[in-house]
Amino acid sequence: MLRHVLSRTLPRISGISNCQYSAAAIPVPSAQPEVHYNKVTVHQDAVSKRSFPTINPATGEVICQVAEADKADVNKAVKAAREAFRFGSPWRRMDASDRGLLLTRLADAIERDTAYLAELETLDNGKPYAVSYSVDVPMVVKCLRYCAGWADKWEGKTIPIDGDFFCYTRHEPIGVCGQIILWNFPLLMQAWKLGPALATGNTVVMKVAEQTPLTALYVASLIKEVGFPPGVVNILPGMGPSAGSAIASHMDVDKVAFTGSTEVGHLIQQASGSSNLKKVTLELGGKSPNIIMSDANMAEAVEQSHFALFFNQGQCCCAGSRTYVQDTIYDEFMERSVERAKSRVVGDPFSMKTEQGPQVDEEQFKKILGYISSGKREGAKLMCGGGVAADRGYFIQPTIFGDVQDGMTIAREEIFGPVMQILKFKTLEEVVERANDTKYGLAAAVFTKDIDKAHYISSGRRAGTVWINCYNVFGAQAPFGGYKYSGNGRELGEYGLDNYTEVKTVTIKVPQKNS
C-alpha cells in the first residue's frame, strides 16, 4: 500500500534475499558515469601531491586518478576535525534535533542521487548495478534516517545514588573519530560509520578503501551540500600502511573504528596501545556456519544458502562459507545447490540480468584462485566452477566444494570469494561444536522447522548475529558485530551509539535528598 503511495519507494531489506529485481523499476544505468570528485577534500589535492589509480574491476582499466592522502593529510584533517569539535563550536552547540535533521537531509540527497551513486559504485567496485541500486543505496538511506532519529533520543539518566547527592549522566560525543572502511560495500560501510558518529555529535576523519574511493568522495560533496559545518566530516582516500596507519596511531584521534581483515584489526589495536589508547571498535572477518537441518524447507534452504555465500561476489564478512548439511539430506542439497550455482549469471555488472560481477581487484582475484587450488589439493570434491570466468576483468566462476573436512584450509580461512564449502553432519550437538570450532564469531544461521533446534543452535553458537530460516537480513535497527576474532563492539541499532559515546557522571551535593 505505502509502496504505491510513496513515489521514492525503498525496497524491503528482505527483498535482497532472492536476487530478483523488477528491472522495470530500475532506471537504465550509464556504464560510464562521470567522476566529479577525486580530490582529498571536496576541492583540495593531497598535501602529498601523489595520486593513485582506481580500477574498474570488470575490465581492469583505470577509471581515473585519485588524490592520495598521506600522513600530512591526516594531520590536516585531524586539525580540522578537532577545530570543529572545539567546545563552543557550531557543531557542539547545535541542537541534537538539528544534527538529526542534517542526517535526514543527507539521506534525502543520497536518495535523490540514487541512480548516479549506484552507477559509480558498480563502476568502481564491480557489484551488479541492480544490487547497488536496489540494495546498497536504499540501505544507506535507511541507515542514515535511522541514525538521524536517534540524535535527540540518546538520553542520559538521573541516578538514585546513596547519600545527599543528585547524580546524572550526560552522553557526550567521544571527539575526533578515525574511521577506516572496506571496499566490499563502500557506500553502506560509510553510512554505517558516519550515521552513529554524527548522530551522537562526533567529528570524523574517514579513510576510504583505495580500491573504491569514488562514491565516498561524492557523498562528501553531499555532506557539504546539506550543510554540515566544515571539519565535521573529512574524507581521505589513501592506503592502509600510510593514511590508515597515521589515523590509527594519531595522538589526537580519540577513537578509531575499523572494518576489514582480522590481520589488520590486530595492527589497529596495537597502534592504539602504542599511541594514546584511543577507543577501538573492530568489525573483522568471519567464517560463518550455516546449518541446514533435515527438517528444513529444502528449496528455501538451498536458495538462501546460495545467497548467503554468493551475494556480493562472496565478498561479505558474514558470508555463510561453511554450509553444514545434515547427512540425510546432504546429497539432495548438494545436487540442488550445484544446479543453482551453475545457473548463476556472471558477467557485465551493468547488465540487469547479471547476478555476479567481478572480484574487486587482482590481489583478491589471485587469492581466491589460490584457495580454490588448496581445496582441490587438500582433497575436497570440486562440484562446479573452480576457475576464471572471463578473458578480462576479475571474474571467478561460482564454485562449490563438497566433502569438505573441518581441517581443510578452505574450511578454516576466510576466502572472501564465490566459493562455497558444503560439510556433512549427523547430530545437533556435533554441529554446534564444529560450528564453534573457529577463531571467528561473526554470524551463523540455522534452517529448521523445529523450534527447539532453532533455539538450541541460536543460543549455542558463539556469534554476534544468528539468522533462523533466513540469511543476510540486515536492518539498521539491529546490532551487528562479532564475537572472538571477528571484532569488538557493535555497529547499528541502539548498541551502535555506545561506541561513539563517552558517559559523564555529574554528581551534585544537595542539602537534603528526597525520593
Add this chain to the structure above:
Amino acid sequence: MSVVFTSLWQDGSQEQRNKLRFLLTASVLLLCLYVIWGDQIFIDNEWHESCSGRKMPVHNPATGDLLCEVEEADTEDVDKAVRSARTAFQLGSPWRCMDASDRGLLLNRLADLVERDRLRLATLEALDSGKIFLMAYFVDLMATVKTLRYYGGWADKVQGKTIPVDGEYFTYTRHEPIGVCGQIIPWNFPVMMFAWKIAPALCCGNTVIIKPAEQTPLTALHMACLIKEAGFPPGVVNVLPGYGPTAGNAIAHHMDIDKIAFTGSTAVGKLVQKAAGDSNLKRVTLELGGKNPNIVFADCDLEYAVEQAHSGLFFNQGQCCLAGSRVFVEDSIYEEFVCRSAEKARNKVLGNPLVPGVDQGPQIDQKQFDKILELIESGKREGATLECGGGPWDRNSLFIQPTVFSNVTDDMRIAKEEIFGPVQQIMRFHSVNEVIQRANATHYGLAAGVFTNDIDKALTVSSALQAGMVWVNCYNAMSTQCPFGGFKMSGNGRELGEYALQEYTEVKAVTIKISQKNS
C-alpha cells in the same frame, strides 16, 4: 518562547523585521485568497457530511465574524469512524504489516508537508483561535513540525526486551500498539495539540479518532488533508469536529475504543475517567488544568525573572494550562517585582493578532471571556490589590486588559482556581520551606518555576515541588524530547519524549519453553 518572538521583532535586524513584514503581508494576501481545505468530517481518508445533517459555526474571536460552517460529528459519526479505525487496525492490514521505519517515514513526510503549508496553517490558526500570527508561525507550527519529526524517528526504536526468566524458558516482550485511540484536544494550541496526540500514537502503530475543539477545528481539518497526501492508509487517522457532550462523550464511552487521551479541563477529565470506568476500561491519559507556582528568590536576576514570569503567564492570552499563575516573590524584592511586572503588563499591545507588534489577541470565546472577568471581580472583592488592568479592553470584543494583582493571599479564588486568562497573581513569601509548602497546597501539579542563582535552593525546591515539569531560571521551556504531564489532578500519564511511547503501547510477554537454557 515569546521572548524569541519579541526579541526578533524589537531587537532583530532590519532584515529580520523585513522578513516578518513579508510574512505578514503574504499572510494577509493569503487571507484574501485562502480556501478552507477541509470543512467536513474526515473518516477513512474521505470527507463526509455529518449523519445528523447538522453543522456548527466557526468564528474569528478577534472580530466575531463567522469564518465558515463545519460538519458537526455526533455519536453515529463516531461509530463510523471507529469502524474505519478498527478495520485499519486489523491483523494483516497495510498499516499493521507496514515496516516501523515506514511509519516513521510517513510521519516525516507529514512534517515536510506541514512545513510546506506552514504559512497557511499559521494564518488559519491565528484566524480561528485569535492567537498572535507570529506566535502561531514561530512557536505552534515549529513545535508541530518538530514533534512529527521526533516521533518519526522513534517509530523503529520502540524496542522490546529479551528477559532472563527463571527456568528453561526464553522470554521476550513485544511492544504492540494498543489499537483504536480516541483523542480529544482543546482550543488553546489546536495544531500543536493535534501533533502531540497523533504523533506518538501513529509512531507506535495505533489508529486514531481525534476530536478537535469545536472552537478551533480548521487546522485539524487541514492536517487531515495532509495526512491523506502524505500517504497514511485510510482509517488510520479520522478527524471529527464536534462538541464535547456529544462527539466527545461518544468517544469516551465507546466500547470499541481501546484508549482515550484527553487534554482539557480537570472537570471534563473526571468525566472521561468515569466514562472509561463505565464502559470498557479503556486506557486513559489526561492532561488537565494547572495553577502553577512560579517562585522568585531575591538572589535571582530580577529583570530577567520579571520578564519570564510575565511571559510565563501572559503567553497565548494566558490560555495555557502551564501558565505561571501564582507568582511567589521573596519579600525583600516584592515591591520592586510587582512594580516592574505591572509596568510590563501595562505596556502590552492588544489588537488584531495578524498585525505585527501586537502581543495579545482576544480570548477564545464569550464563555471564557465572562469567566475570566468574573474571576477578576472576585479578586477585587476579596481584597487583592489591582495593579493594572482589571476589565475588558473594548466593549464589543473578547479582549481583556492585561491584569496584575498583588497582595494576593492563598485563600482567594484567584489564587486557587485556574483563570485561563491574562491575569497575574503575585504573592509574597519569606522562607524556602514556607514557599514549598504553599506552592504544593493545591490539587493541581502540572508545572512550576524557580528563579534563583543558588544551586542548593534550585535543587531543593525543584525536588520538593509536586509538579510534572519544573523550570529553573526559565519558564515554558518545552521541547518535544522532554516529557510533559501532571501530578495529582493535573493529569495522568505523560506526553512527549520517550515517556509518551508507553502510553500508546501494550507490552506482550512471550515465553517459549526451550530444551536447555544457557546464559
